[in-house]
Amino acid sequence: MKLLFNIAWTHVSTRVRQTLVGMAGVSMGVGFTIMMAGLMQGSQLDFLRQLVDTMPHITIEDERRSVPTQPADQEYAAVQMSDIANVGKRPGIKYPESVMSSLRSWIPGDVAPSAKSTAIINHGGARIGISLTGIDPRREVHVSKLATQMREGKIEDLSRSPNGILMGEALAEKLGVKTGNTVLLIGGQGIQLNSTVAGLFRSGLRSIDESQIYSLMGPAQIIMGQSGVVNQLRLRLNDPMLAQKVAAQVEAQTGYKSVSWQEANADLLSSFTVRDFIVLTVMGAMLLTSSFATYNIISTITHEKRQDIAIMKSLGMREYAVRRIFIIEAAIIGVVGILFGWVLGYLLCYGWSKITIFNPLTGTTVPLSIHYSLTHYAVVGGISLLCCAGAAYFPARKATRVQPVEIIRGAS
Amino acid sequence: MSEIALQAVELVRRIEGDVAHTLVNGIDLSVKKGEFLAITGPSGSGKSSLLYLLGLLDAPSEGEVIICGEPTSKLSESERADVRLTKCGFVFQFHFLLPEFTSLDNVLLPMRAAGKMSEPEMRERGLSLLGSLGLGEHANKRPNQLSGGQRQRVAIARALANRPEIIVADEPTGALDTVSTQQVFKILRDIADQGQTVVVVTHDPALAARADRRIHIVDGKIAESTGQGGGEAVCEMAT
Structure with a gap:
């Protein structure tokens, strides 16, 4: 050689x-x-x-991936049932605090409750459909980067303003509002709520900055017309790449639909x-x-x-x-x-x-x-x-x- | 009875094509160990073709070349290369030294390819060969720094490197002046006298006369065989 x-x-x-x-x-x-x-x-x-960073790694929602099997279906093979009317039951996750306690015991990360709804924001003649998420500021810092994304005000300012909301910079620009201004939120059942802009955030994703609003749990529940309801649990993991695996385990444990960030952004x-x-x-x-x-x-x-x-x-x-x-x-x-x-x-x-x-x-x-x-x-x-x-x-x-x-x- | 170093049996080399052409036409030949054989003949007679067949550079269309008792017709190309490396030494009309290498490196090339000696042993033998051919002080020169005769002597040293049984030389003096021609022939003569078999193709009848035996090739056949060394040779005379 x-x-x-x-x-x-x-x-x-x-x-x-x-x-x-x-x-x-x-x-x-x-x-x-x-x-x-x-x-x-x-x-x-x-x-x-x-x-x-912008979205939760796993979102647990108060819905199921498919309709629960009827007892008769389980008992008799010949029985087939479809188009069954849903029983009007109260929305939200049952016993959210116990579910969260259970999850905290094993998930590699943290979990926080939220109340998510849609609403219309009315200001100066402009009416824009938005997504309203009620959060607990003390827990929110453990599951999202919202605190670091604040451009004006702080996440804790939600508690200091009457019906305070945090708004995306792009939405504020579109509405022409600044921190301290008051806007009108209109819920799906016609419930109206005057809210004060407590701060502005920028996530970096235009779609979120133009349509997302955060408030405390209370105002969000009022807009939904369901006091005390928690219809979403949001998880943040130490390793985001584990989200799919953990989501599957969470869904198996709770029965609620658990969506990882990968599933949410599959396209x-x-x-x-x-x-x-x-x-x-x-x-x-x-x-x-x-x-x-x-x-x-x-x-x-x-x-x-x-x-x-x-x-x-x-x-x-x-x-x-x-x-x-x-x-x-x-x-x-x-x-x-x-x-x-x-x-x-x-x-x-x-x-x-x-x-x-x-x-x-x-x-x-x-x-x-x-x-x-x-x-x-x-x-x-x-x-x-x-x-x-x-x-x-x-x-x-x-x-x-x-x-x-x-x-x-x-x-x- | 002397040991046969090289033997050709019914050797034929044919070029196939639109116009088929026979270069070597049924030659039988035996060369004894230590014999100096000269092959002569007019241009195109097939003497170089015969030499290439004897040195396993070319494969016969028919017949057999036996080197040191070993038939070679069924050897693979790699096995033929091994035989060339260990049992045959080649000297061509043009020195065909690798131009980027020194004289010593050119001489070391076959030894390195064989890989049977350590580097110091190879260098010692290379320098010894160059010294014995009067090239000791030119060991570190490249071919373009040497005269034609010196280059041909380096080529002979390279051919001797692996102590082959047979030295095959194709018109080794064809491109040399008279003095260098005499030198090269004397070297080849000495090699044969030391016991190695030498087969040389030459156009020069005076030089051929200094060989132990001379065979004259015409139209791919042995037309004439003369000399004392050919006691073991079986020569088919041209008809």
């Missing part, structure tokens, strides 16, 4: 310009692919982080899968294209070295050993190219992270999110090395298949 490496090294080191061009091709491919991977995953993770996440596929395809194409430089160089070297190949074979070197020389040459070009590509990739990522862009959805200027991952470097480097070896294999195989006697006769 040392002999093969010596020959390979001699070949590449005596063709400095060609070798540098090949290495530059690999470096560019690796560098730009790492940058692209960091950029794409960074933006994706940033979006998911915002999503996960979005599946679009990420498509996006990932497209990105991987583009990155693969970039690496493959960069390996063409290696292919070109190895093709040239094998063409120039046909006579040497014939001599080595005539001296008794086996075909695969001669072929390996050119694979090693490609590996040398690939490895050095990859090392420079890693540096280039890091510098590009660093440079991009310094660029800020205006986000028209949130109306803010934010830096580009870059995800730095050793996995990117390892995977891109590995794929690039394989591409280089593959690019060298075919011209090397063709060149080493030649019969030495043909070359020697030609040279003589």
